[in-house]
Amino acid sequence: MQTPLRIVIAKPGLDGHDRGAKVVARCLRDAGHEVIYTGLRRTPEQIVRTVIDEDADILGLSSLSGAHGHLFPRTCELLSAAEMGHVVVFGGGIIPDADRDALYSAGMKAIFGPGTTSQEINDFISTIMERMSLDEKVGCGDGNDWKWGD
Amino acid sequence: MELEEARDGSRLALSRALTLVENGAAFSTEEEGIILGITGAPGVGKSCLVDQLAKAYTERGEKVAILAVDPSSPVSGGALLGDRLRMDSADLEELVYMRSVATRGEAGAVPSVVIGMTNVLKECGWKRILIETVGSGQSEFRIAAIADTILLVEAPGRGDVIQAEKAGIIELVDVVAVNKSDLTGAESTAADISNALSAGSKEIPVALVSAHSGAGVSELIELMEKAGGNEISRTRWRERMYSEWMRLLTQHPDFENTLDSLESGGIDLSQAIEKMR
Numbered sequence: 154m155q156t157p158l159r160i161v162i163a164k165p166g167l168d169g170h171d172r173g174a175k176v177v178a179r180c181l182r183d184a185g186h187e188v189i190y191t192g193l194r195r196t197p198e199q200i201v202r203t204v205i206d207e208d209a210d211i212l213g214l215s216s217l218s219g220a221h222g223h224l225f226p227r228t229c230e231l232l233s234a235a236e237m238g239h240v241v242v243f244g245g246g247i248i249p250d251a252d253r254d255a256l257y258s259a260g261m262k263a264i265f266g267p268g269t270t271s272q273e274i275n276d277f278i279s280t281i282m283e284r285m286s287l288d289e290k291v292g293c294g295d296g297n298d299w300k301w302g303d
Numbered sequence: 304m305e306l307e308e309a310r311d312g313s314r315l316a317l318s319r320a321l322t323l324v325e326n327g328a329a330f331s332t333e334e335e336g337i338i339l340g341i342t343g344a345p346g347v348g349k350s351c352l353v354d355q356l357a358k359a360y361t362e363r364g365e366k367v368a369i370l371a372v373d374p375s376s377p378v379s380g381g382a383l384l385g386d387r388l389r390m391d392s393a394d395l396e397e398l399v400y401m402r403s404v405a406t407r408g409e410a411g412a413v414p415s416v417v418i419g420m421t422n423v424l425k426e427c428g429w430k431r432i433l434i435e436t437v438g439s440g441q442s443e444f445r446i447a448a449i450a451d452t453i454l455l456v457e458a459p460g461r462g463d464v465i466q467a468e469k470a471g472i473i474e475l476v477d478v479v480a481v482n483k484s485d486l487t488g489a490e491s492t493a494a495d496i497s498n499a500l501s502a503g504s505k506e507i508p509v510a511l512v513s514a515h516s517g518a519g520v521s522e523l524i525e526l527m528e529k530a531g532g533n534e535i536s537r538t539r540w541r542e543r544m545y546s547e548w549m550r551l552l553t554q555h556p557d558f559e560n561t562l563d564s565l566e567s568g569g570i571d572l573s574q575a576i577e578k579m580r
């Protein structure tokens with residue numbers, strides 16, 4: 154058996170919508186990964202601390218409150234500063250198309266909106282696993298331009 | 304390499320060293336520490352109480368490491384590790400280290416790799432270690448292989464509370480905490496348990512606590528200190544043997560292949576056991 158991936162699912166900021174994050178956490182568990190759910194209202198600093206303590210490979214951020222534009226890039230920045238730039242960061246929630254390029258430039262590899270299926274999320278994770286196994290650098294601080302959907 | 308840096312205080316290196324051991328590397332240490340095992344049924348408030356205990360120890364100036372165990376799915380192998388949700392203390396920066404651990408296909412409330420993980424923590428200066436087991440029943444006492452002190456958490460309104468008279472984990476427990484003392488019924492639950500325990504040979508103190516308000520937590524800590532360390536009894540060595548045997552088996556390089564052969568009908572169980580020797 155392969156060692157499971159360790160994935161942190163986090164809710165940054167004051168956003169109280171947690172259904173989506175829980176759906177995604179369960180979907181990833183059912184696909185065989187170890188999912189650490191942080192609960193609501195975490196700061197980027199707390200999220201990075203969690204990723205370090207849990208030695209996670211992947212971080213998923215969920216936001217429906219409109220604060221993603223600040224919180225997501227800030228989290229990526231702090232990860233890189235903490236020598237955790239190899240961590241793959243993706244996210245979802247209510248994220249207007251117009252905001253997405255900035256998030257990709259910050260190092261995020263995928264953004265999923267309402268109606269996303271488990272299949273899509275699992276396909277993304279499989280692709281990431283494949284790329285990791287080929288030693289391709291796809292972490293948030295690796296400066297790799299590739300993103301999901303390219 | 305990880306270990307050097309981890310000893311020097313790098314959190315990142317500590318996490319990576321723990322991952323190596325979690326994935327099967329053996330690790331032992333000469334360093335001492337105090338390991339408290341927190342066990343009890345799901346929902347009684349183990350995670351919340353661990354959080355309160357961690358805060359109380361840090362207020363006394365101690366560093367605290369927490370290992371919180373949750374079950375892996377036997378089907379997908381995945382796990383939802385949600386204890387952190389209840390643990391604000393994990394944000395106490397340098398004073399608290401908190402790590403979630405999945406059982407990864409092992410039966411029992413504490414996987415065998417946890418002993419090695421506590422050794423890594425001790426080696427790196429984390430002497431006060433709290434282990435939250437999987438929410439478990441009477442007949443689960445693998446925690447005895449690891450913990451110096453065992454705390455059983457109970458809560459009011461659980462029909463089967465008066466299991467206290469029966470054989471099982473209760474015989475190995477050092478202190479019982481009846482949590483949720485803010486709810487009605489907690490006092491009578493505590494009285495019932497004290498009563499049932501008074502028939503036994505060993506004196507086991509029962510404490511009333513509220514993991515929500517923090518009431519009773521410092522008294523609980525005192526009781527645990529008085530209860531002192533479990534001497535390394537025969538039972539404990541037995542559980543350690545089981546645990547280490549399990550680790551050797553599940554880490555055997557042919558373990559998964561052998562499962563494949565069993566599944567496809569290529570070999571039978573006794574042949575499989577022969578291969579694992």
Ligand code: B12
Nearest residue numbers: 168169170171172173213215217218219245246266267269
């Ligand atoms: C249910 C709901 C609530 C519930 C939340 C209950 C809960 N515990 O979650 C309640 C009633 C409490 C609520 C309150 C509020 N809400 Co509300 N709410 C919704 C609603 C109708 C549905 C959200 C939902 O649960 N969807 C179901 C889940 C499964 O989907 P999801 O979260 O989108 O997740 C999916 C994807 O986005 C993606 N995904 C999400 N996160 C992640 C993370 C990763 C890593 C990945 C891979 C994928 C992923 O995958 C998921 C599965 O497909 C939305 C409207 C909408 N249609 O989205 C508004 C909405 C989000 N709410 C809104 C607002 C404004 C509020 C309030 C501020 C006040 C108000 N006016 O009602 C409060 C604020 C609460 C707070 N403290 O933050 C706005 C947000 C506007 C914005 N961002 O610009 C929305 C969009 C409604 C609107 N059109 O105005 N809300």
Ligand SMILES: Nc1nc2c(ncn2[C@@H]2O[C@H](COP(=O)(O)OP(=O)(O)O)[C@@H](O)[C@H]2O)c(=O)[nH]1
Nearest residue numbers: 345346347348349350351389482483513514515
């Ligand atoms: N009223 C009350 N509820 C509590 C207390 N401690 C925990 N809980 C609640 O009990 C539930 C389970 O707590 P948790 O710590 O996750 O239990 P665990 O499964 O044993 O780890 C949660 O909803 C807690 O909020 C307490 O002291 N009083």
Ligand SMILES: [Mg+2]
Nearest residue numbers: 349350386435
């Ligand atoms: Mg728990």
